[in-house]
Amino acid sequence: xxxxxxxxxxxxxxxxxxxxxxxxxxxxxxxxxxxxxxxxxxxxxxxxxxxxxxxxxxxxxxxxxxxxxxxxxxxxxxxxxxxxxxxxxxxxxxxxxxxxxxxxxxxxxxxxxxxxxxxxxxxxxxxxxxxxxxxxxxxxxxxxxxxxxxxxxxxxxxxxxxxxxxxxxxxxxxxxxxxxxxxxxxxxxxxxxxxxxxxxxxxxxxxxxxxxxxxxxxxxxxxxxxxxxxxxxxxxxxxxxxxxxxxxxxxxxxxxxxxxxxxxxxxxxxxxxxxxxxxxxxxxxxxxxxxxxxxxxxxxxxxxxxxxxxxxxxxxxxxxxxxxxxxxxxxxxxxxxxxxxxxxxxxxxxxxxxxxxxxxxxxxxxxxxxxxxxxxxxxxxxxxxxxxxxxxxxxxxxxxxxxxxxxxxxxxxxxxxxxxxxxxxxxxxxxxxxxxxxxxxxxxxxxxxxxxxxxxxxxxxxxxxx
Numbered sequence: 001x002x003x004x005x006x007x008x009x010x011x012x013x014x015x016x017x018x019x020x021x022x023x024x025x026x027x028x029x030x031x032x033x034x035x036x037x038x039x040x041x042x043x044x045x046x047x048x049x050x051x052x053x054x055x056x057x058x059x060x061x062x063x064x065x066x067x068x069x070x071x072x073x074x075x076x077x078x079x080x081x082x083x084x085x086x087x088x089x090x091x092x093x094x095x096x097x098x099x100x101x102x103x104x105x106x107x108x109x110x111x112x113x114x115x116x117x118x119x120x121x122x123x124x125x126x127x128x129x130x131x132x133x134x135x136x137x138x139x140x141x142x143x144x145x146x147x148x149x150x151x152x153x154x155x156x157x158x159x160x161x162x163x164x165x166x167x168x169x170x171x172x173x174x175x176x177x178x179x180x181x182x183x184x185x186x187x188x189x190x191x192x193x194x195x196x197x198x199x200x201x202x203x204x205x206x207x208x209x210x211x212x213x214x215x216x217x218x219x220x221x222x223x224x225x226x227x228x229x230x231x232x233x234x235x236x237x238x239x240x241x242x243x244x245x246x247x248x249x250x251x252x253x254x255x256x257x258x259x260x261x262x263x264x265x266x267x268x269x270x271x272x273x274x275x276x277x278x279x280x281x282x283x284x285x286x287x288x289x290x291x292x293x294x295x296x297x298x299x300x301x302x303x304x305x306x307x308x309x310x311x312x313x314x315x316x317x318x319x320x321x322x323x324x325x326x327x328x329x330x331x332x333x334x335x336x337x338x339x340x341x342x343x344x345x346x347x348x349x350x351x352x353x354x355x356x357x358x359x360x361x362x363x364x365x366x367x368x369x370x371x372x373x374x375x376x377x378x379x380x381x382x383x384x385x386x387x388x389x390x391x392x393x394x395x396x397x398x399x400x401x402x403x404x405x406x407x408x409x410x411x412x413x414x415x416x417x418x419x420x421x422x423x424x425x426x427x428x429x430x431x432x433x434x435x436x437x438x439x440x441x442x443x444x445x446x447x448x449x450x451x452x453x454x455x456x457x458x459x460x461x462x463x464x465x466x
Contacts, residue, residue: 044204101156134380
Protein backbone atom coordinates (compact mmCIF):
# COMPACT_ATOMS: atom_id res chain seq x y z
CA UNK A 1 0.00 0.00 0.00
CA UNK A 2 1.34 3.40 -1.00
CA UNK A 3 1.53 6.21 1.52
CA UNK A 4 1.36 9.92 0.80
CA UNK A 5 4.74 11.54 0.54
CA UNK A 6 5.78 14.90 1.96
CA UNK A 7 4.80 16.75 -1.20
CA UNK A 8 1.30 15.27 -1.19
CA UNK A 9 0.82 16.12 2.50
CA UNK A 10 1.92 19.73 1.94
CA UNK A 11 -0.53 20.10 -0.95
CA UNK A 12 -3.38 18.66 1.18
CA UNK A 13 -2.56 20.95 4.06
CA UNK A 14 -2.50 23.98 1.78
CA UNK A 15 -5.86 22.98 0.33
CA UNK A 16 -7.37 22.56 3.81
CA UNK A 17 -6.32 25.97 5.09
CA UNK A 18 -8.95 27.98 3.14
CA UNK A 19 -11.65 25.60 4.31
CA UNK A 20 -10.62 26.01 7.96
CA UNK A 21 -10.37 29.76 7.51
CA UNK A 22 -13.84 29.84 5.97
CA UNK A 23 -15.20 27.72 8.83
CA UNK A 24 -13.70 30.05 11.43
CA UNK A 25 -15.05 33.10 9.61
CA UNK A 26 -18.51 31.55 9.39
CA UNK A 27 -18.40 30.71 13.10
CA UNK A 28 -17.38 34.27 13.88
CA UNK A 29 -20.24 35.66 11.80
CA UNK A 30 -22.70 33.29 13.54
CA UNK A 31 -21.49 34.28 17.00
CA UNK A 32 -21.70 37.94 16.05
CA UNK A 33 -25.25 37.47 14.80
CA UNK A 34 -26.22 35.69 18.01
CA UNK A 35 -24.75 38.49 20.13
CA UNK A 36 -26.39 41.19 18.00
CA UNK A 37 -29.80 39.53 18.29
CA UNK A 38 -29.53 38.34 21.90
CA UNK A 39 -27.68 40.93 23.94
CA UNK A 40 -30.09 43.81 23.12
CA UNK A 41 -32.59 41.96 25.36
CA UNK A 42 -30.56 43.35 28.26
CA UNK A 43 -30.27 46.91 26.94
CA UNK A 44 -33.25 48.69 28.48
CA UNK A 45 -33.96 52.45 28.56
CA UNK A 46 -35.12 54.17 31.75
CA UNK A 47 -38.58 54.79 30.29
CA UNK A 48 -40.23 52.07 28.24
CA UNK A 49 -43.75 51.37 26.99
CA UNK A 50 -44.72 47.72 27.47
CA UNK A 51 -47.69 45.91 25.95
CA UNK A 52 -50.16 44.32 28.33
CA UNK A 53 -51.55 40.98 27.22
CA UNK A 54 -55.19 40.57 28.24
CA UNK A 55 -57.46 37.52 28.10
CA UNK A 56 -61.23 37.50 27.93
CA UNK A 57 -63.12 34.85 29.87
CA UNK A 58 -63.62 33.00 26.60
CA UNK A 59 -59.86 33.13 25.89
CA UNK A 60 -59.06 31.72 29.32
CA UNK A 61 -61.79 29.36 30.57
CA UNK A 62 -59.46 27.79 33.18
CA UNK A 63 -58.96 31.12 34.94
CA UNK A 64 -59.59 30.45 38.66
CA UNK A 65 -59.85 34.12 39.64
CA UNK A 66 -62.93 35.35 41.45
CA UNK A 67 -64.04 37.85 38.82
CA UNK A 68 -66.03 41.03 39.15
CA UNK A 69 -69.09 41.71 37.01
CA UNK A 70 -66.97 44.58 35.67
CA UNK A 71 -64.24 42.27 34.35
CA UNK A 72 -63.41 43.18 30.76
CA UNK A 73 -65.04 46.60 30.90
CA UNK A 74 -61.81 48.50 31.61
CA UNK A 75 -59.46 46.78 29.17
CA UNK A 76 -57.10 47.72 26.30
CA UNK A 77 -54.39 49.21 28.51
CA UNK A 78 -50.64 49.57 28.18
CA UNK A 79 -47.87 49.93 30.75
CA UNK A 80 -45.29 52.68 31.00
CA UNK A 81 -42.35 51.63 33.17
CA UNK A 82 -40.23 54.45 34.56
CA UNK A 83 -36.95 53.82 36.36
CA UNK A 84 -36.66 56.33 39.24
CA UNK A 85 -33.34 55.22 40.74
CA UNK A 86 -31.29 52.05 41.11
CA UNK A 87 -34.16 50.04 42.61
CA UNK A 88 -37.37 52.10 42.43
CA UNK A 89 -39.81 52.21 39.52
CA UNK A 90 -43.17 53.71 38.60
CA UNK A 91 -45.60 51.33 36.89
CA UNK A 92 -48.08 53.53 35.01
CA UNK A 93 -51.06 51.53 33.75
CA UNK A 94 -52.35 53.75 30.98
CA UNK A 95 -55.76 53.66 29.25
CA UNK A 96 -56.41 53.80 25.53
CA UNK A 97 -60.02 54.94 25.95
CA UNK A 98 -61.82 57.73 27.83
CA UNK A 99 -63.77 55.66 30.37
CA UNK A 100 -60.73 53.79 31.77
CA UNK A 101 -58.60 55.37 34.51
CA UNK A 102 -54.84 55.73 34.78
CA UNK A 103 -53.54 53.66 37.70
CA UNK A 104 -50.01 54.37 38.92
CA UNK A 105 -47.88 52.19 41.19
CA UNK A 106 -45.49 54.85 42.47
CA UNK A 107 -41.93 54.43 43.69
CA UNK A 108 -41.98 50.62 44.01
CA UNK A 109 -38.78 48.96 45.24
CA UNK A 110 -38.49 46.23 42.60
CA UNK A 111 -35.38 44.77 44.21
CA UNK A 112 -37.77 43.20 46.73
CA UNK A 113 -39.45 41.29 43.89
CA UNK A 114 -36.20 40.14 42.29
CA UNK A 115 -34.15 37.11 43.46
CA UNK A 116 -31.82 37.79 46.36
CA UNK A 117 -29.82 35.64 48.77
CA UNK A 118 -29.70 35.44 52.57
CA UNK A 119 -26.21 36.41 53.70
CA UNK A 120 -25.69 33.04 55.38
CA UNK A 121 -26.02 31.02 52.16
CA UNK A 122 -23.62 33.11 50.09
CA UNK A 123 -20.57 31.16 49.00
CA UNK A 124 -22.32 27.80 49.49
CA UNK A 125 -22.93 26.80 45.88
CA UNK A 126 -25.84 24.38 46.36
CA UNK A 127 -27.65 26.61 48.83
CA UNK A 128 -27.30 29.54 46.41
CA UNK A 129 -28.59 27.36 43.60
CA UNK A 130 -31.72 26.21 45.46
CA UNK A 131 -32.41 29.63 46.98
CA UNK A 132 -32.27 31.40 43.61
CA UNK A 133 -34.15 28.65 41.77
CA UNK A 134 -37.08 28.57 44.18
CA UNK A 135 -37.09 32.36 44.56
CA UNK A 136 -37.67 32.78 40.83
CA UNK A 137 -39.97 29.79 40.39
CA UNK A 138 -42.39 30.72 43.18
CA UNK A 139 -45.18 33.24 42.77
CA UNK A 140 -44.90 36.56 44.58
CA UNK A 141 -48.04 38.71 44.49
CA UNK A 142 -47.77 42.08 46.24
CA UNK A 143 -50.82 44.20 47.03
CA UNK A 144 -51.22 47.95 47.50
CA UNK A 145 -54.32 49.34 49.20
CA UNK A 146 -56.28 52.11 47.50
CA UNK A 147 -55.21 54.64 50.16
CA UNK A 148 -51.52 53.72 49.87
CA UNK A 149 -49.07 56.52 49.13
CA UNK A 150 -47.82 54.26 46.34
CA UNK A 151 -51.14 54.23 44.42
CA UNK A 152 -52.69 56.99 42.37
CA UNK A 153 -55.89 56.73 40.31
CA UNK A 154 -57.01 59.47 37.94
CA UNK A 155 -59.34 60.01 35.00
CA UNK A 156 -61.86 57.59 33.57
CA UNK A 157 -65.57 57.52 34.24
CA UNK A 158 -65.16 57.48 38.03
CA UNK A 159 -65.72 53.77 38.68
CA UNK A 160 -62.07 52.99 39.38
CA UNK A 161 -61.44 56.12 41.43
CA UNK A 162 -64.39 55.21 43.66
CA UNK A 163 -64.21 51.42 43.68
CA UNK A 164 -60.59 50.27 43.40
CA UNK A 165 -59.92 48.09 46.46
CA UNK A 166 -56.32 46.97 45.81
CA UNK A 167 -53.84 47.24 42.97
CA UNK A 168 -51.37 44.35 42.78
CA UNK A 169 -48.17 43.32 41.03
CA UNK A 170 -47.25 39.66 40.63
CA UNK A 171 -43.95 38.02 39.74
CA UNK A 172 -45.01 34.78 38.14
CA UNK A 173 -43.53 31.40 39.07
CA UNK A 174 -42.07 31.08 35.59
CA UNK A 175 -39.27 32.47 33.47
CA UNK A 176 -37.57 35.63 34.67
CA UNK A 177 -39.50 38.76 33.74
CA UNK A 178 -43.00 37.30 33.42
CA UNK A 179 -45.17 39.58 35.56
CA UNK A 180 -48.81 40.62 35.97
CA UNK A 181 -50.78 43.67 37.04
CA UNK A 182 -54.11 42.98 38.77
CA UNK A 183 -56.84 45.41 39.86
CA UNK A 184 -59.52 44.42 42.37
CA UNK A 185 -62.82 45.83 43.56
CA UNK A 186 -65.28 44.58 46.19
CA UNK A 187 -68.70 43.06 45.57
CA UNK A 188 -71.04 41.56 48.15
CA UNK A 189 -68.24 41.75 50.71
CA UNK A 190 -65.87 39.76 48.48
CA UNK A 191 -62.65 40.87 46.78
CA UNK A 192 -63.13 40.46 43.02
CA UNK A 193 -60.83 40.92 40.01
CA UNK A 194 -61.88 43.45 37.39
CA UNK A 195 -58.62 43.79 35.41
CA UNK A 196 -55.59 41.59 34.73
CA UNK A 197 -52.75 42.19 32.29
CA UNK A 198 -49.57 40.22 31.67
CA UNK A 199 -46.27 41.87 30.74
CA UNK A 200 -42.55 41.20 30.56
CA UNK A 201 -40.47 43.14 33.05
CA UNK A 202 -37.38 44.15 31.01
CA UNK A 203 -34.52 41.70 31.41
CA UNK A 204 -31.97 44.52 31.36
CA UNK A 205 -33.42 45.91 34.59
CA UNK A 206 -33.85 42.38 35.96
CA UNK A 207 -30.20 41.51 35.27
CA UNK A 208 -28.93 44.69 36.92
CA UNK A 209 -31.15 44.23 39.99
CA UNK A 210 -30.13 40.57 40.31
CA UNK A 211 -26.43 41.46 40.28
CA UNK A 212 -26.94 44.32 42.74
CA UNK A 213 -28.99 42.09 45.07
CA UNK A 214 -26.73 39.05 45.06
CA UNK A 215 -23.25 40.29 44.18
CA UNK A 216 -23.14 37.49 41.60
CA UNK A 217 -22.74 37.62 37.84
CA UNK A 218 -26.11 37.20 36.15
CA UNK A 219 -24.48 34.92 33.61
CA UNK A 220 -23.76 32.33 36.30
CA UNK A 221 -27.47 31.62 36.74
CA UNK A 222 -29.19 33.25 33.77
CA UNK A 223 -30.29 30.02 32.13
CA UNK A 224 -31.81 28.66 35.32
CA UNK A 225 -33.68 31.92 35.86
CA UNK A 226 -34.94 32.32 32.31
CA UNK A 227 -35.52 28.62 31.59
CA UNK A 228 -36.37 25.94 34.13
CA UNK A 229 -33.37 23.66 34.72
CA UNK A 230 -33.79 20.91 37.29
CA UNK A 231 -31.24 21.12 40.16
CA UNK A 232 -32.30 17.81 41.75
CA UNK A 233 -29.60 16.00 43.70
CA UNK A 234 -27.86 19.09 45.07
CA UNK A 235 -26.75 18.27 48.63
CA UNK A 236 -27.74 21.01 51.08
CA UNK A 237 -25.54 22.09 53.98
CA UNK A 238 -28.36 22.37 56.50
CA UNK A 239 -26.14 23.66 59.36
CA UNK A 240 -25.65 26.83 57.30
CA UNK A 241 -29.40 27.43 57.54
CA UNK A 242 -29.92 26.60 61.21
CA UNK A 243 -28.43 24.88 64.24
CA UNK A 244 -30.44 22.16 65.99
CA UNK A 245 -30.62 22.58 69.78
CA UNK A 246 -33.22 19.92 70.64
CA UNK A 247 -35.05 17.24 68.70
CA UNK A 248 -37.86 14.85 69.51
CA UNK A 249 -40.44 12.66 67.85
CA UNK A 250 -43.80 14.42 67.94
CA UNK A 251 -47.18 12.75 68.25
CA UNK A 252 -48.54 13.19 64.74
CA UNK A 253 -51.42 11.90 62.67
CA UNK A 254 -52.05 12.00 58.93
CA UNK A 255 -55.84 12.09 58.62
CA UNK A 256 -55.97 9.73 55.66
CA UNK A 257 -59.69 8.95 55.95
CA UNK A 258 -60.82 12.54 56.42
CA UNK A 259 -63.00 13.85 53.56
CA UNK A 260 -61.16 16.27 51.28
CA UNK A 261 -62.13 19.94 51.70
CA UNK A 262 -61.25 23.18 49.94
CA UNK A 263 -61.64 26.83 50.82
CA UNK A 264 -60.23 30.07 49.49
CA UNK A 265 -57.75 29.65 46.67
CA UNK A 266 -58.25 25.87 46.50
CA UNK A 267 -62.02 26.25 46.06
CA UNK A 268 -61.49 28.64 43.13
CA UNK A 269 -58.94 26.31 41.53
CA UNK A 270 -61.07 23.18 41.47
CA UNK A 271 -61.53 23.76 37.73
CA UNK A 272 -57.77 23.22 37.21
CA UNK A 273 -57.63 19.83 38.98
CA UNK A 274 -57.76 16.88 36.59
CA UNK A 275 -59.01 13.92 38.66
CA UNK A 276 -62.15 11.92 39.42
CA UNK A 277 -63.66 10.40 42.53
CA UNK A 278 -61.21 11.89 45.02
CA UNK A 279 -62.98 11.59 48.37
CA UNK A 280 -60.31 11.29 51.07
CA UNK A 281 -56.71 12.45 51.46
CA UNK A 282 -55.43 8.89 51.01
CA UNK A 283 -56.87 8.83 47.48
CA UNK A 284 -54.09 11.13 46.23
CA UNK A 285 -51.54 8.41 47.05
CA UNK A 286 -53.39 5.37 45.75
CA UNK A 287 -51.50 3.34 43.17
CA UNK A 288 -52.97 3.71 39.68
CA UNK A 289 -54.98 6.81 40.56
CA UNK A 290 -54.86 9.52 37.89
CA UNK A 291 -54.25 12.90 39.50
CA UNK A 292 -53.07 15.69 37.24
CA UNK A 293 -53.10 19.46 37.27
CA UNK A 294 -53.46 22.18 34.68
CA UNK A 295 -49.92 23.33 33.96
CA UNK A 296 -48.98 26.93 34.65
CA UNK A 297 -47.53 28.25 31.39
CA UNK A 298 -46.32 31.57 29.94
CA UNK A 299 -47.25 34.34 30.20
CA UNK A 300 -48.75 33.14 33.51
CA UNK A 301 -51.96 31.17 33.05
CA UNK A 302 -53.30 27.65 33.54
CA UNK A 303 -53.67 25.23 30.63
CA UNK A 304 -55.67 22.03 31.12
CA UNK A 305 -54.44 20.78 27.73
CA UNK A 306 -50.96 20.47 29.22
CA UNK A 307 -51.43 18.25 32.27
CA UNK A 308 -48.85 18.29 35.07
CA UNK A 309 -48.25 14.90 36.68
CA UNK A 310 -47.10 14.10 40.20
CA UNK A 311 -44.77 11.85 42.14
CA UNK A 312 -47.02 11.31 45.14
CA UNK A 313 -45.72 7.75 45.34
CA UNK A 314 -42.75 9.32 47.14
CA UNK A 315 -45.12 10.37 49.97
CA UNK A 316 -47.37 7.30 50.01
CA UNK A 317 -46.47 6.19 53.53
CA UNK A 318 -46.27 8.75 56.34
CA UNK A 319 -43.73 7.52 58.87
CA UNK A 320 -43.27 10.13 61.60
CA UNK A 321 -42.87 13.78 62.50
CA UNK A 322 -39.80 15.27 64.17
CA UNK A 323 -40.00 18.54 66.08
CA UNK A 324 -36.82 20.53 66.65
CA UNK A 325 -35.84 23.65 68.51
CA UNK A 326 -33.40 25.57 66.34
CA UNK A 327 -31.46 28.79 66.16
CA UNK A 328 -31.19 30.69 62.91
CA UNK A 329 -28.64 33.25 61.69
CA UNK A 330 -31.67 35.40 60.86
CA UNK A 331 -33.05 35.64 64.40
CA UNK A 332 -32.03 35.99 68.03
CA UNK A 333 -34.98 33.94 69.29
CA UNK A 334 -35.37 30.19 69.51
CA UNK A 335 -37.50 28.93 66.64
CA UNK A 336 -38.95 25.59 65.57
CA UNK A 337 -38.48 23.14 62.74
CA UNK A 338 -40.86 20.41 61.73
CA UNK A 339 -39.83 17.40 59.66
CA UNK A 340 -42.35 15.03 58.10
CA UNK A 341 -40.81 11.70 57.06
CA UNK A 342 -42.34 9.64 54.24
CA UNK A 343 -41.51 6.36 52.53
CA UNK A 344 -41.88 5.70 48.82
CA UNK A 345 -44.49 3.22 47.66
CA UNK A 346 -42.22 2.17 44.79
CA UNK A 347 -38.76 1.96 46.33
CA UNK A 348 -39.10 2.38 50.10
CA UNK A 349 -36.75 5.38 49.89
CA UNK A 350 -37.20 8.19 52.38
CA UNK A 351 -38.39 11.70 51.54
CA UNK A 352 -38.22 14.38 54.23
CA UNK A 353 -40.22 17.60 54.19
CA UNK A 354 -38.56 20.26 56.36
CA UNK A 355 -40.42 23.39 57.44
CA UNK A 356 -38.05 25.51 59.49
CA UNK A 357 -37.66 28.90 61.15
CA UNK A 358 -41.21 29.05 62.51
CA UNK A 359 -42.38 30.73 65.71
CA UNK A 360 -45.10 28.23 66.62
CA UNK A 361 -46.50 30.42 69.39
CA UNK A 362 -47.13 33.19 66.87
CA UNK A 363 -49.24 31.00 64.58
CA UNK A 364 -52.91 32.00 64.58
CA UNK A 365 -55.56 29.81 66.20
CA UNK A 366 -58.15 29.06 63.54
CA UNK A 367 -60.94 26.67 62.68
CA UNK A 368 -60.07 24.27 59.87
CA UNK A 369 -62.38 26.15 57.51
CA UNK A 370 -60.17 29.24 57.87
CA UNK A 371 -56.88 27.48 57.06
CA UNK A 372 -56.10 30.00 54.24
CA UNK A 373 -55.53 32.59 56.99
CA UNK A 374 -52.71 30.51 58.50
CA UNK A 375 -49.00 30.65 57.67
CA UNK A 376 -49.34 30.05 53.93
CA UNK A 377 -45.87 29.63 52.44
CA UNK A 378 -44.06 28.25 49.40
CA UNK A 379 -41.04 25.96 49.31
CA UNK A 380 -37.57 27.45 49.22
CA UNK A 381 -34.91 29.46 51.07
CA UNK A 382 -35.23 33.21 51.61
CA UNK A 383 -38.67 33.30 50.01
CA UNK A 384 -41.66 35.61 50.63
CA UNK A 385 -45.27 34.48 51.11
CA UNK A 386 -47.31 33.84 47.98
CA UNK A 387 -49.39 36.91 48.82
CA UNK A 388 -48.21 39.91 50.80
CA UNK A 389 -48.91 43.60 51.31
CA UNK A 390 -46.22 45.98 50.07
CA UNK A 391 -45.70 47.61 53.46
CA UNK A 392 -45.09 44.22 55.05
CA UNK A 393 -42.67 43.29 52.25
CA UNK A 394 -40.64 46.45 52.88
CA UNK A 395 -40.50 45.72 56.62
CA UNK A 396 -39.71 42.03 56.16
CA UNK A 397 -37.54 41.47 53.08
CA UNK A 398 -37.49 37.76 52.20
CA UNK A 399 -33.69 37.51 52.23
CA UNK A 400 -33.77 38.27 55.97
CA UNK A 401 -36.32 35.59 56.80
CA UNK A 402 -35.37 32.57 58.94
CA UNK A 403 -38.09 30.53 57.21
CA UNK A 404 -37.18 27.83 54.74
CA UNK A 405 -38.84 24.69 53.46
CA UNK A 406 -37.25 21.94 51.38
CA UNK A 407 -37.90 18.35 50.32
CA UNK A 408 -34.84 16.16 50.83
CA UNK A 409 -33.82 12.53 50.63
CA UNK A 410 -32.08 10.63 53.43
CA UNK A 411 -28.70 12.10 52.39
CA UNK A 412 -29.88 15.74 52.45
CA UNK A 413 -30.09 15.88 48.66
CA UNK A 414 -32.70 18.23 47.20
CA UNK A 415 -35.76 16.57 45.66
CA UNK A 416 -37.55 18.58 42.99
CA UNK A 417 -40.80 19.36 44.78
CA UNK A 418 -42.23 20.85 41.55
CA UNK A 419 -42.08 17.41 39.94
CA UNK A 420 -43.41 15.77 43.09
CA UNK A 421 -46.21 18.37 42.83
CA UNK A 422 -45.86 19.87 46.30
CA UNK A 423 -45.51 23.65 46.29
CA UNK A 424 -45.79 24.57 49.96
CA UNK A 425 -47.58 24.16 53.26
CA UNK A 426 -50.10 25.88 55.50
CA UNK A 427 -49.79 25.93 59.30
CA UNK A 428 -52.05 27.11 62.10
CA UNK A 429 -52.89 26.12 65.67
CA UNK A 430 -56.20 24.59 66.60
CA UNK A 431 -59.00 27.00 67.41
CA UNK A 432 -59.69 25.37 70.80
CA UNK A 433 -56.31 23.79 71.65
CA UNK A 434 -53.21 25.98 71.13
CA UNK A 435 -50.94 22.95 71.63
CA UNK A 436 -52.39 21.22 68.56
CA UNK A 437 -50.84 22.14 65.21
CA UNK A 438 -52.65 21.70 61.90
CA UNK A 439 -50.49 21.29 58.79
CA UNK A 440 -51.75 21.03 55.21
CA UNK A 441 -49.71 20.19 52.12
CA UNK A 442 -50.29 22.34 49.04
CA UNK A 443 -50.23 20.68 45.64
CA UNK A 444 -48.61 21.92 42.45
CA UNK A 445 -49.63 25.55 41.99
CA UNK A 446 -51.76 25.31 45.15
CA UNK A 447 -54.61 23.83 43.12
CA UNK A 448 -55.67 21.60 45.99
CA UNK A 449 -54.69 20.45 49.44
CA UNK A 450 -53.22 16.95 49.36
CA UNK A 451 -53.13 16.17 53.05
CA UNK A 452 -54.10 17.26 56.55
CA UNK A 453 -51.81 16.47 59.50
CA UNK A 454 -52.32 17.10 63.22
CA UNK A 455 -49.22 17.38 65.41
CA UNK A 456 -49.11 17.78 69.17
CA UNK A 457 -46.73 20.43 70.42
CA UNK A 458 -46.89 19.69 74.16
CA UNK A 459 -45.60 16.12 74.38
CA UNK A 460 -42.59 15.27 76.57
CA UNK A 461 -39.25 14.94 74.83
CA UNK A 462 -38.76 11.59 73.06
CA UNK A 463 -35.48 10.41 71.51
CA UNK A 464 -35.52 10.59 67.70
CA UNK A 465 -34.80 6.88 67.48
CA UNK A 466 -38.10 6.07 69.20
